[in-house]
Each structure stands twice: as C-alpha cells, then as structure tokens.
Amino acid sequence: MLTVILVILLVVAVIAMIMRFRGQRIGGFGGNTAGYAQGTLTVTGVSDQAEPDSKGQAFCTISGTINGPGTNPTEVYGTMILTEGEPWPQIGSEHAVVYKPGKTATTWSFGQLPPMQTPDVPPSVPPSA
Template sequence: MGTWFTVAIIILLVATLVMMLARRSGRGFAQGAPGAGYATGTLTITGVSGAGARDKNEQAYFTFTGTIVGPQTAPTEVYGTLALGPADQEPKIGDDKPVIYKPGKTATSWRFGTLEG
C-alpha cells in the first residue's frame, strides 16, 4: 500500500473525529440559525423544594416541577433544578417562566429563555 492510502486513512479519521466532537458539543453541521426548530412556551411552576439554604457562593438550589404549554405542544409535565444567586427571586408555585422547546420533544429539549427575533 502506498503513501496515498495512509494519508487517505488519516484524513478520514480526522474528519470523523471532527464530526463526532461537533455533534457532541451540540453544534453539528447544517443546523441553521440558532433557535431553528424551537418554539416558545410558558412553564407554570406547580411544585418547589429546597428553599432556604445557600452555599458558600450564596447560591440557592431549588428543585421544581411544572407544566409547559405552548402553541405547538400539549401541556407537558417537566421537572428541573435551578441555581439562583443572592439577587435572584426564589421560584414560587404559580410563577410563569418563558421557555423554548422542540415540538414533539418538549419534555427532553426545553430550557428557560425566549427566541430572539
């Protein structure tokens, strides 16, 4: 086998490694603009635990449950954890927070925020 074969194998391995790292970091290729495929919804908090104690960095940790509603999803029950600084308002039952999610994958793809635009 010639040198060209060795070079071709090395190029193939490097390209595979780059694609694997891009996929793992969530950047991928040809995904479009940030927010593409996401929809905006509202998370209504239905349960909160963990109020009170703060760590050495003055952060408080809360576990919460809630329901996400939006134009492209049925009401979906979710849970999560929040780390809040000393100036952040503690979550309360009934609070509404803006979220984004992928339609059809709401329970596993949601996160706090809004779509720019």
C-alpha cells in the same frame, strides 16, 4: 499509582467540559434556535428554599407544566439556579422556557428565544410628482 491519578483527573476534566458545553448549548442555544418554540412553565411544585453556596447560587428543584405553540400541556421536572437576591419560585409562578415542539419533555430549558432578526431594508422613497 500516579498513572491512575492522572487518568482520573483527565476523566473528571473531560466530564466537566462536557457538562459546561451542554449547559451553554441548551441554556444559551449556542446561536442555533432553529426549530425551537417559546413557551411558559407554570410551577406546580417547588423545593424548600436553600441557602446560596459560596458562589452566591442556590439550586431549586421544581416541577411544572409547559404550555406553548406546537405542544400539548407537558409535565416537566428540573432545576433552576438562582443567584443571591433572586426571588424563590412559588407554586403558580410562570417562567419563560424554550423547547422543540414534539420533544418538549426532553428538550426544554429556561430562557427566551432571541428577537427575530429582520434584514435592513431601506425605506421606500415615494415617486416624485
């Protein structure tokens, strides 16, 4: 009996770690943004407003259309996690999303790509006369 309980706890811990890793990798991009594009999701449907949980988070289910470079308008469905005090999305509101062109429906997530890094180039010095 003790062995079964330990196995169940181990499985739950592994699942929790996988879910946490996937959430960070998709939402935070884990530092690799190659191949992703920045777009906009326009909300077309939204769940009723929920009360925040004990951590101050409320879960909002939305549907919408993603528009952006490299993709046709794509209908998607997902969940937003809002912290206490954040406004509840409204139909017609727009949110920044990131996606892989050609795979928009399965790779999108809320967020913005980090600004492009430009190499440090010293200013050019005009020739002296």
